[in-house]
Amino acid sequence: MNSKGYSFRLLSLEVIGFVLAILFLFPFYFLVVNSVKSFRDIVANTANLPKEFIWSNYSQAWEIMQYPKAFTNSLLITVLSIIGIILFSSMAAYRMVRNPSKLNKVLFVLFVTAMVIPFQAVMIPLVKLGGMITIGGEAMIGTMWGLIICYFGFGVPLSIFLYHGFMKSVPLEIEEAAVVDGCSTYGVFWKIVFPLLKPMTVTIILLNSLWIWNDFLLPLLWINSPDLRTIPLSTYSFFGQYMKKWDLALPALIMGAAPIIIFFLALQKHIIEGITAGSVKG
Known part of the structure; x- marks a missing residue:
């Protein structure tokens, strides 16, 4: 009876999961199918399969949005922002966990509090401040480095919060043994602690990459x-005030989403392996 009951419950869960998967994947069907249609065919028969496959939509979208340049800009901004977030957040969280002074506790509360402040509340002061601050005689606003610094600041609070919670699971005895063997403070962190943070590091990389890559x-x-437009900004060029070029915008959306989807699928394997293996390996 238990076996039959379990099998029926498992079958029910599988059916529910299959239905939910279809619902979530249905918008991708519209995206892929309509990306190879003419504009007239998209408007007339949105849900139907294309009468004629117009693959030239992709080449036209590639040229209009200047995809190689937009891809390079998005890649540089995302990678450099992630590197800064990982380095600062991991070291800051390690210091706060291993040295729980009053100052560190206050700093941690401030970082957590910053997570609840909506971006819309600070975007106007941020733009004004970016126009006032200069780097090498040039205003920060309008530069790639200024945008990276903004992503760095907005991404650090959540990353510190995640690292802070995960850092508590790292045994202190391992660090003490490394110190006895003559390892410095930085050596303990980079050689002992940071490799143990791999599951959380991969999670933080994934979350911030999805956010930064798709941010508009x-x-x-x-x-x-x-020349500094990212992929979302380049895709926006297909949407005018009176006309929306869906026949070109949909291929642009697919080309923009494909790299981050591949990246997500690649990291998903490491996340599962990290969770099952645990943070400490014997």
């Missing part, structure tokens, strides 16, 4: 040069 509002406010 901050680059729209910050970037004013066509």
